[in-house]
Amino acid sequence: MAEADIALIGLAVMGQNLILNMNDHGFVVCAFNRTVSKVHDFLAKEAKGTKVIGAHSLEEMVSTLKKPRRIILLVKAGSAVDDFINKLVPLLETGDIIIDGGNSEYRDTTVGDEGAGHFVKMVHNGIEYGDMQLICEAYHLMKDVVGMEHDEMAKVFQEWNKTELDSFLIEITANILKFKDNDGKYLLPKIRDSAGQKGTGKWTAISALEYGVPVTLIGEAVFARCLSSLKDERVQASKLLAGPKVTQFSGNKKAFLEDIRKALYASKIISYAQGFMLLRQAAKEFGWTLNYGGIALMWRGGCIIRSVFLGKIKDAFDRNPELQNLLLDDFFKGAVENCQESWRRVISTGVQIGIPIPCFTTALSFYDGYRHELLPANLIQAQRDYFGAHTYELLSKPGIFIHTNWTGHGGNVSSSAYNV
Numbered sequence: 001m002a003e004a005d006i007a008l009i010g011l012a013v014m015g016q017n018l019i020l021n022m023n024d025h026g027f028v029v030c031a032f033n034r035t036v037s038k039v040h041d042f043l044a045k046e047a048k049g050t051k052v053i054g055a056h057s058l059e060e061m062v063s064t065l066k067k068p069r070r071i072i073l074l075v076k077a078g079s080a081v082d083d084f085i086n087k088l089v090p091l092l093e094t095g096d097i098i099i100d101g102g103n104s105e106y107r108d109t110t111v112g113d114e115g116a117g118h119f120v121k122m123v124h125n126g127i128e129y130g131d132m133q134l135i136c137e138a139y140h141l142m143k144d145v146v147g148m149e150h151d152e153m154a155k156v157f158q159e160w161n162k163t164e165l166d167s168f169l170i171e172i173t174a175n176i177l178k179f180k181d182n183d184g185k186y187l188l189p190k191i192r193d194s195a196g197q198k199g200t201g202k203w204t205a206i207s208a209l210e211y212g213v214p215v216t217l218i219g220e221a222v223f224a225r226c227l228s229s230l231k232d233e234r235v236q237a238s239k240l241l242a243g244p245k246v247t248q249f250s251g252n253k254k255a256f257l258e259d260i261r262k263a264l265y266a267s268k269i270i271s272y273a274q275g276f277m278l279l280r281q282a283a284k285e286f287g288w289t290l291n292y293g294g295i296a297l298m299w300r301g302g303c304i305i306r307s308v309f310l311g312k313i314k315d316a317f318d319r320n321p322e323l324q325n326l327l328l329d330d331f332f333k334g335a336v337e338n339c340q341e342s343w344r345r346v347i348s349t350g351v352q353i354g355i356p357i358p359c360f361t362t363a364l365s366f367y368d369g370y371r372h373e374l375l376p377a378n379l380i381q382a383q384r385d386y387f388g389a390h391t392y393e394l395l396s397k398p399g400i401f402i403h404t405n406w407t408g409h410g411g412n413v414s415s416s417a418y419n420v
Contacts, residue, residue: 126204
């Protein structure tokens with residue numbers, strides 16, 4: 001008898017959590033895993049006492065589903081996804097739905113509007129990389145500049161979670177900071193400082209380069225993880241490379257903590273502004289129709305970057321669906337202006353004392369670059385024309401490409417006009 005509302009394939013932690021979440025919302029879920037013993041274990045432990053049912057085969061799983069059948073795949077991206085789809089299609093009918101809920105590369109899939117779903121998921125994960133790195137930089141400043149203990153830092157993050165920074169990641173950071181191991185000592189200092197990654201942050205940075213969008217903060221967050229992975233080299237370098245002579249903070253610690261909070265908030269705004277710039281550019285490239293306010297609302301509803309902050313993004317796009325950049329919205333413009341002095345003080349202090357804060361720094365650099373009417377790229381264009389005859393445009397004649405014979409030697413032949 002068909003009794004399940006939906007099936008989910010893939011019983012890793014994310015899959016188990018999603019099944020239990022759907023069960024809590026009143027849905028009957030059928031669980032399946034390629035290793036069938038995992039189904040038995042899940043039903044006997046995590047899903048015990050719920051309405052979740054299990055299946056021993058894909059055929060049995062499909063037979064439990066009400067029509068139209070709905071199946072979520074949460075398996076490793078790539079060949080595993082294709083393998084399951086190939087096995088499922090003969091068992092299904094027109095109108096049945098397969099949802100690839102994993103981290104597939106967006107070109108590998110048609111979801112909704114030609115891969116738009118996985119592109120949005122990819123950008124979400126990239127923003128997640130940025131949020132996590134920004135919090136780590138705030139933690140580094142608290143620990144090594146302000147000189148705070150773990151219980152103090154935990155209390156600060158708990159307080160921050162009552163402000164504009166209210167979010168899942170701030171909440172769990174407070175919990176992590178105060179967590180003690182079996183020996184009664186804080187666990188966090190024992191964890192090796194070498195960050196792993198699954199690749200979606202890197203994909204976001206690659207897409208940004210491909211489409212010419214300055215998603216600098218996510219890129220720096222990815223590189224920060226790469227640098228952290230050079231643990232053995234860093235240990236050696238720490239013994240050989242000198243930093244600044246001043247390594248102690250002499251200012252007002254309470255005021256500096258508020259500066260850190262504002263710097264974190266301003267940098268977070270930049271990260272999301274850049275992420276939505278990438279979504280908008282991809283939509284132009286592929287002809288997608290993306291509901292940017294709806295995307296923010298979806299992310300706020302339940303994901304790792306869920307936060308009150310996302311509601312403000314939805315409001316911005318509700319006010320102006322054609323908004324080119326979040327920084328041009330009155331709310332976000334005012335928020336960044338309110339944080340700006342604190343933001344600059346934090347970065348100056350970090351640089352002077354020798355604390356690496358790549359995401360705070362690149363966020364401010366982007367802001368300063370974006371608000372400048374004129375940038376020194378005119379010199380780059382002149383250099384390119386000088387050595388390669390790549391031509392340039394005049395401010396007074398946009399769209400007309402000119403080559404100058406800078407040396408007086410050689411001719412006036414120019415290369416074709418193109419952007420790099």
